[in-house]
Amino acid sequence: MSTTDTPTPPLVASAAAPAVGPRRRRSLAGYLFMPVLLALVLLLTYFEVNRRDLDSTESKRLAFNFIVARTVEHLILTAYSTVLVLVIAIPVGILLTRSFARPITPVAIAVFNIGQAVPTIGLLLIFAIVWNIGTVPTVVALAAYTTLPVLRNTMVGLTQVDASVIESARGMGMTKLAVLTRIELPLAVPVIMAGLRTALTINVGTATLGAFVGAGGLGSLIVSGFSSNHPFITIVGGILV
Known part of the structure; x- marks a missing residue:
């Protein structure tokens, strides 16, 4: 009696696939860090200018x-x-x-x-x-x-x-x-x-x-x-x- 073996997908591909998401998120965070920081600094500067008693x-x-x-x-x-x-x-x-x-x-x-x-x-x-x-x-x-x-x-x-x-x-x-x-x-x-x-x-x-x-x-x-x-x-x- 012969049985047909079902091929199993390679484990390497399934193990490597989840790593793509975090790497992409880290890359996106690197791109967004500086613009967000600059926007925050400008916002704080705006609030400080409006808060101060200017001459x-x-x-x-x-x-x-x-x-x-x-x-x-x-x-x-x-x-x-x-x-x-x-x-x-x-x-x-x-x-x-x-x-x-x-x-x-x-x-x-x-x-x-x-x-x-x-x-x-x-x-x-x-x-x-x-x-x-x-x-x-x-x-x-x-x-x-x-x-x-x-x-x-x-x-x-x-x-x-x-x-x-x-x-x-x-x-x-x-x-x-x-x-x-x-x-x-x-x-x-x-x-x-x-x-x-x-x-x-x-x-x-x-x-x-x-x-x-x-x-x-x-x-x-x-x-x-x-x-x-x-x-x-x-x-x-x-x-x-």
Whole structure:
């Protein structure tokens, strides 16, 4: 008498399956921790501003409309400078990875290194002399200071593309431009985005210095707090930045 054995599912798969849920929850908690913390800090700051007995200067500088206007100015400075960085860094990075331009690559990198080596406040003052005070010198100074991370990551991302993939594409009859736009750049996007995140983080912080050359932004809260001897205004400005 023969019996048919019923196959049992592998125990490894059933044991490993429950681990996916906790891992995903830990990942989600990691992503949400910082936004929730920032929202909590901003909420506590809002309650503290409304709770305190403010004098006339503090009431003017910490008014909701005033803070919103300075925040918009700060975002404009950050956005304009970041777009300018992308317009400069990505094309130059592509150019410097081409074979005909490699002899000048060290010189170009040295020039962009100078932009990041010079203190931002120094660049602001130099460009303010050239273009007068305001938004333009601040945007140019921020772009000069943060071009290098995006430029370097663009070059690294393009040079790390597997040469065999490029050769296969060329063997299929694709032009150099098609290989660049359809293979090299898409594969380099994660590395380029890492450089962009670095540049954006630097721009958000250093845009505060634009207040020294009349560009506004949240830095004006910090500057006005120092100049009028109101530390609470300075603290609120620092928290918002």
